[in-house]
Amino acid sequence: MVRADESDVGREARPKSTFSVMGKNIELMVDLGSLYAIVPKSMWFENWPEVSLLPKYINPRGYQGAKINVLGYFVSSITFKSRNVEGKVYVADSGPLILGWAHQYDLHIVMDPHSVEKVLMVDDGSVNEILCETKDVFEEKLGELKGYVHRIKLCEGAVPVKDKVRRVPVVVRAEVKKLLNDMKENGIIEPVEAASWISPVVITRKSDGKPSFCVDLQSLNQFVATDVFPLPNINELLLLLKGGKYFSKLDLKKCI
Numbered sequence: 001m002v003r004a005d006e007s008d009v010g011r012e013a014r015p016k017s018t019f020s021v022m023g024k025n026i027e028l029m030v031d032l033g034s035l036y037a038i039v040p041k042s043m044w045f046e047n048w049p050e051v052s053l054l055p056k057y058i059n060p061r062g063y064q065g066a067k068i069n070v071l072g073y074f075v076s077s078i079t080f081k082s083r084n085v086e087g088k089v090y091v092a093d094s095g096p097l098i099l100g101w102a103h104q105y106d107l108h109i110v111m112d113p114h115s116v117e118k119v120l121m122v123d124d125g126s127v128n129e130i131l132c133e134t135k136d137v138f139e140e141k142l143g144e145l146k147g148y149v150h151r152i153k154l155c156e157g158a159v160p161v162k163d164k165v166r167r168v169p170v171v172v173r174a175e176v177k178k179l180l181n182d183m184k185e186n187g188i189i190e191p192v193e194a195a196s197w198i199s200p201v202v203i204t205r206k207s208d209g210k211p212s213f214c215v216d217l218q219s220l221n222q223f224v225a226t227d228v229f230p231l232p233n234i235n236e237l238l239l240l241l242k243g244g245k246y247f248s249k250l251d252l253k254k255c256i
Helices: 006-012 041-047 101-106 126-133 170-185 234-241
Strands: 016-021 024-030 037-040 070-080 083-092 201-205 211-215
Touching: 024 037, 024 041, 037 041, 041 083, 083 101, 170 211
Parallel strands: 037 083
Antiparallel strands: 016 024, 016 070, 070 083, 201 211
């Protein structure tokens, strides 16, 4: 197994295809995050030196916020397989060769979701068979992580902090009480007589409008001994998704 460094990850994970731009076969990166088709000036000089640039009217930035210096644009035909469109191609000082999403839709490289009229569903019984065989995984009750106790490692000399408890707004007290009872019945929380550490609870709203508990752990965090390791960047995370077929979005309480 060969481990790719960060530069390799960024370069290899980007989907590319060959397009004909004004009669020249050019490999462009298919980028749904970009609105425009962009090529570096070195590519413009090499392939279309006789083409004059028109004044630019855009000031684009990269996905990390870096400014892209655009010199101008020219209008060109862009062909992919048997499809052909005409559009603006912007010329930048440097950077990758990019085909923006506007041209991608016109060339039918990606599907416009608004053009989908119906989706066919085929039921061969395999899904129900899998659900029956693994019904314990899909039960409504919460699961339990066994054989592991999470402990917070504190710095030497840490002094317990008891923050002032914040009042729960009257309008959500009934919902909060029900949520607390549900969490208690499911073994997520348990009552205590006294505690050395107390952090205030903040009630927020989920996207579906239901209340959610958030704990303000700022006072505790200053005494926590943290592990130091590099966090993955977006290119590494996207590379890990390569080849994936099934993706799920779960509320944390359903994973306990």
